[in-house]
Every structure is written in C-alpha cells, then in structure tokens.
Amino acid sequence: MDILFFKLSLIVYLIASAGFLFFIIKKNKKVGYWSHKIMLLGFALNSIYLTLSYYQLGAVPALTFKTSLSFLSWTIIAAYIIFQVKFKLMVLGSFVVPFSTFLMIISSTIPISTITVRPIFKGLWLPLHVGTSLLGDGIFAIAFIAALMYLIQERQIKSKRLGAFYTRLPSLNSLDSLNYHAINYGFLLLTIGMITGSIVAQGSHGSYWRWDPKEVWSLITWLCYAALLHQRMAAGWRGRRSALMSIGCFLILIFTFVGVNFLMEGYHSFESLERSQLP
Amino acid sequence: MIKIVNIGMNHETAPVELRELAAVGKHSIDEVMGVIRTIEDIKESMVLSTCNRVEILFTTDNEKGATESVIDFLCRYSQISREKLLPILYIYNDQEAIRHIFRVGASLDSLIIGEPQIIGQVKEAYRIALDHKSSSVILNKLMHRTFSLAKKIRTETEISGSAVSISFAAVELGKKIFGDLKGKKVLLIGAGEMAELAATYLVHNRVDKIKVANRTFRRAVEVADQFHGETISFEEIGDQLLHIDIVITSTSSPEPIISSDQVKKAMKGRKNRPLFFIDIAVPRNVEPGVNEIENAFVYTIDDLKGIIESNLSKRKDEAVKAERMVDEEVIKFSEWLKTLDVVPTIVALKEKCKKIRQIELKKSLSNLGNLTPEQRKSVENLAVSITKKVLNDPIIFLKSKENRSSRNLYLDITQKLFNLDSNNENTNKKSYK
Numbered sequence: 001m002d003i004l005f006f007k008l009s010l011i012v013y014l015i016a017s018a019g020f021l022f023f024i025i026k027k028n029k030k031v032g033y034w035s036h037k038i039m040l041l042g043f044a045l046n047s048i049y050l051t052l053s054y055y056q057l058g059a060v061p062a063l064t065f066k067t068s069l070s071f072l073s074w075t076i077i078a079a080y081i082i083f084q085v086k087f088k089l090m091v092l093g094s095f096v097v098p099f100s101t102f103l104m105i106i107s108s109t110i111p112i113s114t115i116t117v118r119p120i121f122k123g124l125w126l127p128l129h130v131g132t133s134l135l136g137d138g139i140f141a142i143a144f145i146a147a148l149m150y151l152i153q154e155r156q157i158k159s160k161r162l163g164a165f166y167t168r169l170p171s172l173n174s175l176d177s178l179n180y181h182a183i184n185y186g187f188l189l190l191t192i193g194m195i196t197g198s199i200v201a202q203g204s205h206g207s208y209w210r211w212d213p214k215e216v217w218s219l220i221t222w223l224c225y226a227a228l229l230h231q232r233m234a235a236g237w238r239g240r241r242s243a244l245m246s247i248g249c250f251l252i253l254i255f256t257f258v259g260v261n262f263l264m265e266g267y268h269s270f271e272s273l274e275r276s277q278l279p
Numbered sequence: 280m281i282k283i284v285n286i287g288m289n290h291e292t293a294p295v296e297l298r299e300l301a302a303v304g305k306h307s308i309d310e311v312m313g314v315i316r317t318i319e320d321i322k323e324s325m326v327l328s329t330c331n332r333v334e335i336l337f338t339t340d341n342e343k344g345a346t347e348s349v350i351d352f353l354c355r356y357s358q359i360s361r362e363k364l365l366p367i368l369y370i371y372n373d374q375e376a377i378r379h380i381f382r383v384g385a386s387l388d389s390l391i392i393g394e395p396q397i398i399g400q401v402k403e404a405y406r407i408a409l410d411h412k413s414s415s416v417i418l419n420k421l422m423h424r425t426f427s428l429a430k431k432i433r434t435e436t437e438i439s440g441s442a443v444s445i446s447f448a449a450v451e452l453g454k455k456i457f458g459d460l461k462g463k464k465v466l467l468i469g470a471g472e473m474a475e476l477a478a479t480y481l482v483h484n485r486v487d488k489i490k491v492a493n494r495t496f497r498r499a500v501e502v503a504d505q506f507h508g509e510t511i512s513f514e515e516i517g518d519q520l521l522h523i524d525i526v527i528t529s530t531s532s533p534e535p536i537i538s539s540d541q542v543k544k545a546m547k548g549r550k551n552r553p554l555f556f557i558d559i560a561v562p563r564n565v566e567p568g569v570n571e572i573e574n575a576f577v578y579t580i581d582d583l584k585g586i587i588e589s590n591l592s593k594r595k596d597e598a599v600k601a602e603r604m605v606d607e608e609v610i611k612f613s614e615w616l617k618t619l620d621v622v623p624t625i626v627a628l629k630e631k632c633k634k635i636r637q638i639e640l641k642k643s644l645s646n647l648g649n650l651t652p653e654q655r656k657s658v659e660n661l662a663v664s665i666t667k668k669v670l671n672d673p674i675i676f677l678k679s680k681e682n683r684s685s686r687n688l689y690l691d692i693t694q695k696l697f698n699l700d701s702n703n704e705n706t707n708k709k710s711y712k
Contacts, residue, residue: 027437028435153455157452157455157456157576158570158576160578160582160585160586162586162589166455167440167441170458171454171455171456171457171458172455172456172457172458172553173456173457173458173459173553174458236547236550236551237551238550238551238552238553238574239551239553239573239574240573240574241573
C-alpha cells in the first residue's frame, strides 16, 4: 500500500518536473502555476507514503539509503514550499523539483531491504534527530541551487552577453538573499540535528560523542557553514564569493550524507543500521 | 457580398511631411468620422491616426465606389493631389485587410516591432468609432479579434520582451542586479541629455534620491532641481561611492573619473553591496578594471548598444512566430465572415415562406367563412408551424460547419430550388396574384 503512494508521488513529480522545465524554457506562467499545484499534490502523496511507512516500520523511514534518499527529496520540496511563500521565485522550482525528482528516481532503483528495527530506533529523539538533520540538508540544497543560479546570472551580467538565462533567472539580489536565508535556517536545523543526535547516542551507546565518521564529518560540515555565516555577517561577504563557498559547503555535506555511509565503517553507516545488533 | 477594405499610409509608404498632412488630430476626428460615415456605400468604418500611420478601415457592398469616395475624401482632407497621394497609399481588401489590421494591432507593422503603444491607439480609434455608432457586427468582431490576438502574441511570443532603447536596457539591468530599484540612490556625473533621460526612467522606477555632479555648477543645479535631487562637487565623488547604488557617467573628460582602486576601497566600506555603473561617456569615464571587481558592474554605451541590437534581432525572430499566429487568425476570421454569406439566403427563404403563408391564409380564411377567434388563431398557428418545420432542416444544413467548403454550391442550389433570385420576384408575384 505504502509503495503505491511512493510510485504515485514519483509519477506526479515527473509530471511537475516536465511542467517546470517547460515553464522555464517557454516562459509560460500558466504552466508554471499548474506545475506548482501538481508538485503540491506529489508532495502530499509523498507525505502519505512517509507517514504510512513510519507507522508500518515503527521508526522514522530513513534507516536505509533508499528510504533516506526519498526522505531527503521530501525535505527539499518541503524547504522549497516554505521559501516559496517568502521569495515567490517560481523559477526556483524549475531547478529544485527536477533535482528532487532525480533523488526519488535513484531511491526507486535501489532494492528494498527489510531491516530489523532495534528498540533504540523507536521513541521521540531519533525521528527528531533525523527529521531536523534532513530538513537542514534540504534547506542547504535550496541554498546550493540558489548559489548556482546566482553564479549563472552573475556570469551573464558581467560578461555582457545576456543569454537565455538572463531574462529567466531572478535578480542577483533575490538569489543572494535567498542563499543567505537558506543558510541561516539550514544551519539552525543542522545544529538542532546534531544536538538531538548526541542525545540519541547517549541513550543507545552511553556517550554523547564517539568520533564516529559521520559525527566527525557532520562537525566538519557544521564548521564550514559556520565559517560561511561568519564571513557573511562579520566580513560582509556577498554575492559571488559566498555563492562559491556555499557550493563548496554543500559538496562536503553530500560527502557526509553519502560518502561516509558507504566508504567508512561506523554505527551511522546504513550497513550497520540494517544489522540487528549493535556494533 | 460584403467586403472589408483598408486604405492608408504608414511610415514605410509615406514620408513624414505627407503623413502629417493626412493625420487626423483629436479635434478633427469627429468631423472626419462624420464625413466618412455619410459616404453612401460605406456600412461600417473606423479611422486610425497615429504618428506613424493614417488608416481608414471600412466595410462595403460596393468596393470600387467606396474606395474611390474614400480616396477622394483623403485628397480633399490632406490637400495632397491625387497623383501624389496614390503612390503612398496602400489599399487592402478582404483577407489582406484583415491581416493588416491584425498585424497593426500586434505591433508587427510598427516602426519598432513590438512597441506597446499601438494597441492602445487602436483601442482608442475603435472607441471613437463606437461613439459614432459606425461600428457594427463585422468591425466589432474584427476589432475584438485584433485585441485578443495582440494580447496572445504579446504573452506567447517575446516580441515586446526585451529593451530596445539605451535607457530601458539600463533600467532592466538595474532590476536584474538589485531586484527592485525602489529606494536605490543614483549619482549623475556629468549632466548630458542621455544621462538625464536615463535618470528619468530610473525616477519612474521609484529610485530614492538623485545626486548630480557636473563641471559647470549651474547645469548641475538645473538637472538636480528637475529631479528634486541635490548637487555635489567632483571631490566628493569618492565618499559618495559608499552610499550610492547606481552611477551614470557622461562627462567629456579625457581621463577616467572612477578608478578601480577607488571602487575597491568603496566596496569594503559598503560591505560589498552591489554598485552599478552606467558609463555613457566616450572616452570612458569608468576604468575597465572596475567590472572585474566583485559586486561592481559596469556597462558602457557600447555594451548597451550591443544589447539593444541583439534584442532587436530577437524581436525579429519572434515576429516570425507572431506572423504565423496572425495567419491562423486570418483564416479563422475569414471562415466566420463566410458564414455571413448564408444569412441573406436564409432571410430570403424565410421571407418567401412567410409571403406564401400569408397569401394562402388569406385565401383559406375567406373560404372558411365565420370562425371564432380561437379557431382562426389555430389555423394561423398550423400554417406557421408547417412552414417553420419544413424550413428547419435546410437552414440548419446551410449553417452547419461541416459544409463550409462547399457552402457556395449549396447556396446556389437553394437559391435555384426555391427560386430565390430577386429577378424572379416578379414571376412569383404573377403566379400568386
């Protein structure tokens, strides 16, 4: 039953992505408007899927790479919907929705693995830890996309060759301020995610911090974003430089999200999460 | 058969001196409409006069006569001799006239393709025609199609998409850098005409304050007053760079006025808030290196000209798309126009039946002797409903869309079958009398 909602939401997202791409190419506002509505439908279906899996599993559905990817794509869309209210940059959807759909597709190609849910996965702290961390990641993805859009638009204006992107992309100012806000909120959620994570670790392993690779890399990511925020606030960084740095930070974040889980052994790796015993 | 005709001249066919003579100003439009309306052969009419064109659009049953009368009127009105007038006039009829008014409304026939004023001028001309009650079924439909097509072309193509004047291009760039120009501070260095024009556009976009620096102080005060701004001296420019967002330079100084070092220093002070230089001066007033500085953007007059040129050629590409949309609309409208052809035949058919009915009723009622009013009424009803029902199917058939291609054939057959030609009226009368 739950997998049906996953498939439905993927199909709806694919339609919305096609609509958003048509919207940015043809600049057809009506199509953009409807793509947004369709995306909301896909988001609702995806939410139903996640809720159902939560109840079926008895734990947050982000314990395997497959499920955490689909959860991440949900948080990216969630972050986009929230930022859309303030920034109203419809064209952002043309980047975010296909990106998020792409993550869903990858997730759908990974075979389902049944996992034993250990008692420590139940309870309130783990969903809070996973939820805030992944929502933080989703918001950082928005910051990353805004930074990419900024660099494209800045290139267009500086080089004085005003190409197809010039008319379609928003102003430098709105992209820069979107990037700034996204990093602020992403940082806040990442911080909460790390604090709640240490509480979960205390409950399950008896210590708040164990120098697990995931923990170390999360700390590195956190420090990078902290440095970026500092440069923005104190040194008045703006525009190109902070866009480049937020792209760099996001690459580190991707490594923390994917690389650490596959390349390094630790209790955060999906392999160990799927095992029924504590390492 | 009703015809649509459009007679006029535009920026391509007529030089401005002659267009001026034929132009119909606000004060004389009523008079002109009055004259044209009373031309015998003209049924509906509309006069469109702008600085680039003078056109008279009308419908008529007698194309030749009406066209001659309108040309005569134009000769009289503009005081241009017929020999001089004819070569600069274009006369379109039917499909060509429809296409022409569609193209005018969609700004495809404009001096600058895609300029937005024309549709407003066409609407105004139509409104005046409505005031004079000189527009009816055909022109109403034609103008409404013109308006909706123009809107469709404007939204679905990029014919009016990007700026084609220096000032507009600069304002557009400003919006792409700052998002909103509201509250931005502007500094004019040098107060040439072009700088003034650009500043005017910026003020339209609600920039906050305009400051002016000029070698001759009097001119600076003059320009500053115009925008309710203030004047500063050349020495203050460096400090001003900390607060200003947009700088327009247009002095004749042989040396750059704004140096890279100056801007680099200012950037620190202004916490990297973007700074936009519009350098209209030749030679340049802003060092080329300034554009390399982060968050500083420099556009020279040549850059802006380059943008305009590429925008103009983009518009021309888009115009091809728009022409195709016009073609489609012309076909649709001609189809609709053709449906009007069936109206006279249907009317004649109905008329004929009505006549027969009335004559036959008269005969029968006199034969039937004294009837009560109810009886009389029901006999009349019987006759009416028989004729109506007999005619129902043929009329639906003639009106139906499927038969459009062979409509003329069916019209012909109907007229022959029912003997509807006007010259047969006499024989009809004979046979019934």
